[in-house]
Amino acid sequence: MKESHTLGVGLISVGWMGRLHSRAYLAAGQHYPELPVRASLAVAADPDEGGRGHAREALGYRRTVADYRELLADPEVDVVSICSPNFLHREIALAAVAAGKPFWIEKPMGRSAEESREISVAATAAGLVTSVGFNYRHAPAVAEMRRLVREGALGRITNVRVSLLADYSADPRSALTWRFLKDRAGSGVVGDLLSHGLDLAQFVVGRIDSVSALTETFIPSRPLPAAGAVNRFSSDTDATRTGAVENEDYVSVLARFDGGAVGVFESSRVAIGPRSEYVLEVYGTKGSARWDFQRLNELQFADDPAGYRTIMASPGFGDFSRFQPGAGTSMGFDDLKTVEAALFLRSVAEGRQLAPSVADGWAAAEAADAALRSAASGTWTAVPTVEGETTYDRP
Amino acid sequence: MKESHTLGVGLISVGWMGRLHSRAYLAAGQHYPELPVRASLAVAADPDEGGRGHAREALGYRRTVADYRELLADPEVDVVSICSPNFLHREIALAAVAAGKPFWIEKPMGRSAEESREISVAATAAGLVTSVGFNYRHAPAVAEMRRLVREGALGRITNVRVSLLADYSADPRSALTWRFLKDRAGSGVVGDLLSHGLDLAQFVVGRIDSVSALTETFIPSRPLPAAGAVNRFSSDTDATRTGAVENEDYVSVLARFDGGAVGVFESSRVAIGPRSEYVLEVYGTKGSARWDFQRLNELQFADDPAGYRTIMASPGFGDFSRFQPGAGTSMGFDDLKTVEAALFLRSVAEGRQLAPSVADGWAAAEAADAALRSAASGTWTAVPTVEGETTYDRP
Amino acid sequence: MKESHTLGVGLISVGWMGRLHSRAYLAAGQHYPELPVRASLAVAADPDEGGRGHAREALGYRRTVADYRELLADPEVDVVSICSPNFLHREIALAAVAAGKPFWIEKPMGRSAEESREISVAATAAGLVTSVGFNYRHAPAVAEMRRLVREGALGRITNVRVSLLADYSADPRSALTWRFLKDRAGSGVVGDLLSHGLDLAQFVVGRIDSVSALTETFIPSRPLPAAGAVNRFSSDTDATRTGAVENEDYVSVLARFDGGAVGVFESSRVAIGPRSEYVLEVYGTKGSARWDFQRLNELQFADDPAGYRTIMASPGFGDFSRFQPGAGTSMGFDDLKTVEAALFLRSVAEGRQLAPSVADGWAAAEAADAALRSAASGTWTAVPTVEGETTYDRP
């Protein structure tokens, strides 16, 4: 492979997502050997020495820096992965745009629709290709569901059900970390989980036009972290002091889509029972389909009243054949990130937007913000349209 | 058994539900031998000779009449089962009240909250015990779910999910029967299915305070019945003429309960894939529980994050031990009607309301009508409170 | 209905099964109104006054007696239900034959193949129609599976899997009741559960030709019942004394069928986890089908590699439409007994064997005994053929 075909990767923030991006860049070349570029792990930035050490020792980055600005200025860095906490997304993304470097950013893109808009408008104006971490799109069963919808196997789409129930904040004794604070996280479960659901629904069915929503904070206060400070690694709590949870634990939404379909969305971060039960269901005049993230490799599909067929992901589904030779052998979550990396690398190499775009990220953020405004006002609320290139009509 | 302990049953309208009531009255004595009364099938009323013949030959009624008024006047009739089409419920129920006869009425009680109110107020004023056909309450798994909720096993209840998806009207080529006409059926899926879900949620969690809803008629017109007339037995259609569907195929609802819980309801009569998928899920701060009518004898329950336990209905669940000796042996739908009959007979014998009451029926109707009004207005809508004795606090 | 069309029922032994038979006789007329006969509950026999009282008060028998011989001699008794403990089956059945009365006997028909043979040969010689309580045959999903097999939808049948896992004896602290004693029960789980599985497989696939089996008694001793005596109602135990379990807790079997198919059977009465998990799976060259008693109303069916379709029992399945109007509404276990009663009554009325016959009962017993002999000898063991009319080829 010629050096000119290699893209140097700069990773900003070394955590779980940073590791996933790093693995995915390397794996992309193995699963998509025809890709016109290969990724090389060049520079990782993290304010924390532990993170930098992990990047060198475990992930294999050639160089590490404390300040992401140094990374962006490094000529060895051709593409950037933004895996920092949410509250830094806007600042870093705009800096990446200023540096002229295509970026792959985790979701939620911004803490608000406004931050997301700024990122999207800037990247679009600069002509950069981008990628947003809407990983669930890449599950072969979701790809197959979308193909069935687009090819009319479900008839005219009538309604959608999306529920994203998790338990990661279900323990009321867990610390009041940054996730629960507005200035750090923005919204709560709306940005963290619902945004995935909104994107999935828009990706499969089309743009959401208006919403009626309600939100609740079922656990209104939590113990402060032990040191009294919010730290991403801390899980110890101060038994004597509590603080207010500033964003929502739960949201439910009625929605109307552009094409006439309607839908229900629901999400909780404090459900006990489901672990990561992220379910997408699409109903039409000829059939319906269902998918659950916890059973990543299964699709439920019915196109007549006899009932659902449980179809294991198989070589015809999305990019499944890139990973496994036959149905019944499971792809894992990390593989979805490999699909994402491959789409991003191909987008950069070919100069056209194939991966989920910043416009998609902005659109999900507008739907999320509309839900929050609706919940506050108690009224049906229109979702503003976004500019730029969404990928809902991507083949 | 002494004659004085026997209650003569009068059945109005001989269809599927009429047969179920008849079987249930007889089975009640077998499964609840300690009941202070036994039922005897006295008189069946049906305008159709076919129905009357079936009542005599198959169901074993001693006498049949064409006009229900004659039945109500018969001194051998002590209790009345109202199984007629919805549009006659009000008229018949009020006549039963006038005749001073306790009645067991199928749901939806009236075509509207107003009709339901009239029935409830009249029966209450007359001091009659009643029963409303909210059969799903009687599933042992639902009874167990309610017990868990009431005993605090789920902690404080935070949210509810109810979905009632059926396919009975999914075929667009099926005839425009009475179900689709406002003056005959009242609402569509709201009265037919959602009312069950509203009652279940109120029975388990408590009164619904306000709602935001949307409704849709996905199949706006259907072929007229062959004869051009609406007939309950006709399934032939006239290929050349169609008529407008006048009520909704689909409804989704956000709800707030009195006690602070919130919820999502959804119902469709045109879903393809689910047959009769009626699901109730209750979430609390300590756990959650799920039930699906299609798996009548199973309860999903989690009271810690390890995940759901699939619990087969067993002797400790509701009235299960009246029917089966051990877990894993299934009760069927008809058995739920036997529980209902036994509750009604005991209510009559003891002169106190144990079965689902007309006030419960009215309350479900108010929530249903509020959903319809909300869907029409696009606003959050309060659910009026009802008078009379609801049974939500029944032990 | 003319009196001459009524058959007087005599019930021998009033327990759970006795109640089921009684209900089923009455319900048969409601669900099968075209039956040329109706059943009337005439006489119940039970040595225990509690049982006799229940028969009169709860079940509605006109007369009760202590001695079953008195029942058999009663001219009002036209047909007999034999629901006594296993060890009395032979004696009572032979007496019923001597009295010339058609009988419906619970399974296992005898404690051994020899007892079953005697019953079958006697009834056949007397020209009596009979019924054996192989109730699982009557589940609509099983009927549909058999129809699919017979019509070739699965291709040539290659192999069968049957597992019957229950927990009714899983608690080692439960008393050493008659079930665990050879002279009372005969075999253990082989007669109690495996016999059902053997019949189901023979009913759906055909005669079993030879077997290789192993048996185990995982809980070799149990506490004696409190009074030191074996009593069917006792559950108290004597904490200080234990006795030996004389029959098997577990059996597994390899089998070869007449037509070339092979199979695996497994059964346990001490499994913890399954409650009454009785599973029948049939595989062929074109597809496969699966059924689990715990999900009585579901059939899993695949006729191409895309995967199993979960099909809810629906009006086309067996006698489903006699009970419920649409898919998704559950039949229960008791309904299977109603199908059985209707088959028996029709057999008696028409003088031809439609219900599972004593030859079927004998054939299941021969396969069961062959498994026990194989387990004892450690060799493949041929299953003797039986005489008389099996119903495996019934349409």
Place this chain on the structure above:
Amino acid sequence: MKESHTLGVGLISVGWMGRLHSRAYLAAGQHYPELPVRASLAVAADPDEGGRGHAREALGYRRTVADYRELLADPEVDVVSICSPNFLHREIALAAVAAGKPFWIEKPMGRSAEESREISVAATAAGLVTSVGFNYRHAPAVAEMRRLVREGALGRITNVRVSLLADYSADPRSALTWRFLKDRAGSGVVGDLLSHGLDLAQFVVGRIDSVSALTETFIPSRPLPAAGAVNRFSSDTDATRTGAVENEDYVSVLARFDGGAVGVFESSRVAIGPRSEYVLEVYGTKGSARWDFQRLNELQFADDPAGYRTIMASPGFGDFSRFQPGAGTSMGFDDLKTVEAALFLRSVAEGRQLAPSVADGWAAAEAADAALRSAASGTWTAVPTVEGETTYDRP
């Protein structure tokens, strides 16, 4: 990272498994950063230029050769992955032993117990650490099941059920490839699938002592490959000529384990409906556990009669926390290979056998051969014990 800590990998045969090994070696360093060694992809051997090109371009090997002997002689190769067709395993493994190079070999290790014995004895005599591709062991849910068994949560183990049903050869029109020929593949589904099940059961429960088995070839002939030759890439067939399938499509086995447990095994490569349904169930006196490869990340567990809990793999399960941060996020099949690679690398680095050993591979082969002999003779057959270090007692 110092050069001395890097092990050069030599891959023999570049197919699906070769790619998996390659990915896994690299990923091991990311998921197990504390490993004292890192792997480097040095040399790949494949007689086919297509395979060699893929190794260089997609997998990143520095050098490729046609002859595996050249690879074994290369001083840059420290460890060897043997991913060739079965019939070359023995020859290559013995050559690797002769070259003194630790190897990771795919299963079945040999075409027969005798070949497996030769490999195991040679490697053991040479003091080499090894790894055998029993990947299912590494599923976190299986690791958790084994932990539960070893810690007594299931009580004394009484019985095991293993079924491995696949459809990869279900189409009778598919070509007669090497899989169906004795001299190439050895046995059929016994070596290909059952050997996995035998290893899993021995890993979790202990050594199998004796077996009674039957085998069947349901599809006795298949079309010859188009060119008349067996080629691993060919799927075209010659419509006019067929050849005999020389090994079994189906096997079922009764087994007795050393510790007193018993079990049933069943495997098919021609089942229609299951795709890769590999199920392990373990029952004991206190509970039971179930796992299905198709739902890799789920464990069913019951330790009281209330029923099975569906537990998603979570950080406490095996090496799950090396891969995912929380329950509900799926590991995939390729991740199991990463666990395997890490075990192998650690074994090599520390000079002690942690990965599944050649003795384990031999033991599985002895059980498999005993099943084949039993099926041929129709008798219970003892499983010979093996020498060398099995890892069943590994912590």
